[in-house]
Amino acid sequence: xxxxxxxxxxxxxxxxxxxxxxxxxLVNDFKFDDDFVKDLYNANVxxxxxxxxxxxxxxxxxxxxxxxxxxKFCEEDDIREIVxxxxxxxKISVMADVGRTNLKRDIVPKSESxxxxxxxxxxxxxxxxxxxxxxxxxxxxxxxSVNIMAISNANESDLKQAMELIAQSNVNCAYxxxxxxxxxxxxxxxxxxxxxxxxxxxxxxxxxxxxxxQQLAFANTIEALSRGVSYLDATVSSLGRGAGNCPxxxxxxxxQNPKYNLPPLLKFIEKHIPLLKEExxxxxxxxxxxxTGRFNQHxxxxxxxxxxxxxDYSRFYSELLDKE
Amino acid sequence: xxxxxxxxxxxxxxxxxxxxxxxxxLVNDFKFDDDFVKDLYNANVxxxxxxxxxxxxxxxxxxxxxxxxxxKFCEEDDIREIVxxxxxxxKISVMADVGRTNLKRDIVPKSESxxxxxxxxxxxxxxxxxxxxxxxxxxxxxxxSVNIMAISNANESDLKQAMELIAQSNVNCAYxxxxxxxxxxxxxxxxxxxxxxxxxxxxxxxxxxxxxxQQLAFANTIEALSRGVSYLDATVSSLGRGAGNCPxxxxxxxxQNPKYNLPPLLKFIEKHIPLLKEExxxxxxxxxxxxTGRFNQHxxxxxxxxxxxxxDYSRFYSELLDKE
Numbered sequence: 001x002x003x004x005x006x007x008x009x010x011x012x013x014x015x016x017x018x019x020x021x022x023x024x025x026l027v028n029d030f031k032f033d034d035d036f037v038k039d040l041y042n043a044n045v046x047x048x049x050x051x052x053x054x055x056x057x058x059x060x061x062x063x064x065x066x067x068x069x070x071x072k073f074c075e076e077d078d079i080r081e082i083v084x085x086x087x088x089x090x091k092i093s094v095m096a097d098v099g100r101t102n103l104k105r106d107i108v109p110k111s112e113s114x115x116x117x118x119x120x121x122x123x124x125x126x127x128x129x130x131x132x133x134x135x136x137x138x139x140x141x142x143x144x145s146v147n148i149m150a151i152s153n154a155n156e157s158d159l160k161q162a163m164e165l166i167a168q169s170n171v172n173c174a175y176x177x178x179x180x181x182x183x184x185x186x187x188x189x190x191x192x193x194x195x196x197x198x199x200x201x202x203x204x205x206x207x208x209x210x211x212x213x214q215q216l217a218f219a220n221t222i223e224a225l226s227r228g229v230s231y232l233d234a235t236v237s238s239l240g241r242g243a244g245n246c247p248x249x250x251x252x253x254x255x256q257n258p259k260y261n262l263p264p265l266l267k268f269i270e271k272h273i274p275l276l277k278e279e280x281x282x283x284x285x286x287x288x289x290x291x292t293g294r295f296n297q298h299x300x301x302x303x304x305x306x307x308x309x310x311x312d313y314s315r316f317y318s319e320l321l322d323k324e
Numbered sequence: 325x326x327x328x329x330x331x332x333x334x335x336x337x338x339x340x341x342x343x344x345x346x347x348x349x350l351v352n353d354f355k356f357d358d359d360f361v362k363d364l365y366n367a368n369v370x371x372x373x374x375x376x377x378x379x380x381x382x383x384x385x386x387x388x389x390x391x392x393x394x395x396k397f398c399e400e401d402d403i404r405e406i407v408x409x410x411x412x413x414x415k416i417s418v419m420a421d422v423g424r425t426n427l428k429r430d431i432v433p434k435s436e437s438x439x440x441x442x443x444x445x446x447x448x449x450x451x452x453x454x455x456x457x458x459x460x461x462x463x464x465x466x467x468x469s470v471n472i473m474a475i476s477n478a479n480e481s482d483l484k485q486a487m488e489l490i491a492q493s494n495v496n497c498a499y500x501x502x503x504x505x506x507x508x509x510x511x512x513x514x515x516x517x518x519x520x521x522x523x524x525x526x527x528x529x530x531x532x533x534x535x536x537x538q539q540l541a542f543a544n545t546i547e548a549l550s551r552g553v554s555y556l557d558a559t560v561s562s563l564g565r566g567a568g569n570c571p572x573x574x575x576x577x578x579x580q581n582p583k584y585n586l587p588p589l590l591k592f593i594e595k596h597i598p599l600l601k602e603e604x605x606x607x608x609x610x611x612x613x614x615x616t617g618r619f620n621q622h623x624x625x626x627x628x629x630x631x632x633x634x635x636d637y638s639r640f641y642s643e644l645l646d647k648e
Contacts, residue, residue, distance in 0.1 A: 006510075007508060007510055007511060185509060185543055186330075212539075214574055214577075216542065219509055222510075223509060247539070249614060250538055263638045266641055270635060270638060287573055290577060312594060313590040313593060314594060
C-alpha cells in the first residue's frame with residue numbers, strides 16, 4: 001500500500017463522522033438534554049460534517065428504559081423530534097451491538113426511517129453474527145458498516161479472515177476500532193493497510209474510530225487517513241468513554257476540503273462543554289487511561305478509578321500489573 | 325531514509341531528556357520551590373531519564389533577577405544545592421538563547437561545573453551565532469546542541485544549509501523544535517529525514533522537542549524516533565509553555581528499554597502536579613492553542629487568551645484570521 005493524497009490535497013472519499021452522542025452517551029448513560037442534541041445537529045450541519053450518530057439501537061429486553069436516556073434506544077420518533085425529516089446533507093447513523101439488539105423488532109424499512117446508516121459493533125470473534133445483522137439492515141435499505149472493536153487484540157490471521165468475510169458481504173464499510181487506545185501510529189498504518197488490502201478490490205471503504213488513552217486518537221486518525229481510510233470518527237471536545245475520542249475540532253481544522261467549517265462547532269463547544277463539565281461529567285486523557293491503553297486492557301478499571309476520584313496513579317499501576 | 329528499529333526493539337542511541345523545569349519555567353517565571361526541583365531530580369534519576377535541563381543561562385543585564393525564579397539563570401551554586409556533585413547517571417543541561425546570554429561571563433569550564441550539556445536555542449536565521457556559542461561551550465568541555473526553534477517556518481533550503489553548518493562544527497546534536505505545535509506527523513517524518521541526512525555522515529545525533537497544540541507532541545516524538553532521532557524531549561504532565569510538551573509519562577511507558585522506569589515519575593506527579601494546578605499554574609492543550617498551531621503562529625496570543633480566562637473560541641478564531 002502507498003500513501004494516499006498529501007497534507008495539501010482534498011480526498012473525495014473522506015467522510016467525517018460525528019460520534020459525540022453515541023460514544024459520549026457511554027459517559028453519562030445517554031442523558032443528554034434535547035437542547036444539547038439539537039444544537040449539535042445544527043452545528044454538524046453548518047460545519048459540513050457528513051454523518052452524525054445519535055446513539056444505540058439497544059434491546060429494551062436487556063436494558064431497562066428507565067436506567068438510560070433515550071439515545072440508548074434511538075427510537076424513530078425521538079430522532080425526528082430533533083431533525084424533522086432531516087432535509088440536510090448530514091446523514092444519520094445509529095449503532096447496533098452484536099447480541100444486544102433486536103433489529104427485527106426495532107428497525108423499520110429505510111423508506112419509513114430518517115436513519116441512513118446502521119453501524120454494527122462486533123468483536124473479531126462475532127464477525128459472522130455482525131455480518132448477518134448488517135445484511136438484514138442492507139436488505140431494509142440502509143448503509144452499513146461492521147466495526148471491529150478492540151482491534152489491538154485481534155491477531156493478523158483472524159483479521160484477514162474477517163476482511164474476507166466482509167468483502168463477500170453487502171457491508172459498505174469495515175471499521176478499525178481502537179477501543180483500548182493501545183495502538184501506536186506505526187502499527188495503525190499496518191492495520192489500515194491490512195483493511196485496505198481486504199476492502200479495495202471489492203470497492204468497500206474503511207473507517208477508523210480511535211480512543212485517546214495515549215493522546216494518539218487524532219494522530220492515528222490522520223495517519224490512517226494518509227494510508228487511504230475514508231470514514232473518520234471524531235467527537236466534540238473528545239467526549240467519549242474513558243479518555244475519549246479523536247477531537248472533532250482538531251480533525252476539522254486539519255482537513256483541507258473547504259466544505260468543512262470549524263466555527264459552528266467552536267460555538268457549540270463554548271455553549272455546552274463547560275456546562276457539561278460543571279455538571280460533573282468527566283472524560284478525557286489522564287494517566288489511568290494511559291496505563292490501561294499501554295497494557296492493552298479494557299478501560300473499565302481506569303473508569304472506576306476516575307469515578308472514585310482517585311489520583312494515586314502509582315498504586316493503580318501496581319494494581320494493573322498484578323492483574324496481568 | 326528508512327525506519328530505525330521497531331515497536332519492540334531497544335535503540336542504544338536514545339536519550340530521554342527532561343525539560344520540565346526549563347520549559348515549565350516559561351509558564352511560572354521559573355518560580356519552582358526547591359522541593360519540587362529536588363523531587364523531580366530524584367524521580368528522574370530513579371526513572372532512568374538521561375538528561376535533566378534545569379533552566380536557562382539568561383543574561384542578568386537583560387533580565388531582572390527579581391522578576392524570575394533562579395532557574396532563569398541557573399547559577400552553579402543553585403544547581404549544586406539540588407544535586408550536590410551529581411554522583412548519578414543523569415546528566416545536567418542548561419539552555420542558552422542566542423542574543424540573551426553572556427556565556428563568557430556566566431559559564432565556567434566544565435572541569436569546575438556540575439553541568440554536562442549546553443543547548444543553544446536559535447531561530448534558523450541566527451544559526452551562525454548559535455554555532456559560535458556552542459563552539460565556545462565545546463571548548464570549555466561541554467556537550468552541545470543547536471536547537472532550531474519554529475521549525476515549521478524554516479524553508480527547506482535554509483534548513484539544508486543549517487545542517488551543513490552544523491555538520492562542519494563541533495556541535496554534538498541538532499534539534500528539531502516545533503515551537504508552534506504546527507507540524508503533522510507526515511511532515512515531521514520528512515523534517516527528521518532532512519536532519520538525519522545532514523547529521524548521519526558526520527556522526528552527530530538529532531533531537532526533537534515538540535509542543536502539544538494539536539495533541540501531536542507524543543505522536544511526533546515517537547514518529548521522529550522511528551526515523552532515527554535520538555534525543556527525545558519530554559516534560560512531566562506536559563508542563564511547558566502554552567499547550568505544553570510531549571508528556572514524559574507517555575514517552576517512558578512507550579520505550580522498551582528496561583532502564584526506564586515509570587513509577588517514580590507517577591509518584592512525583594501525584595505529589596506535585598495537583599498542587600501546582602491549585603496554585604493557578606495553567607498549561608496544556610486547549611482550543612486556543614490548536615488554533616495558533618494550525619495557523620502556524622507563535623502561541624503568544626493563545627497564552628494571553630488563557631491568562632484572561634477567555635473561553636470565546638469562535639471569536640478568537642476570527643481574531644487570528646484578521647491577523648493573517
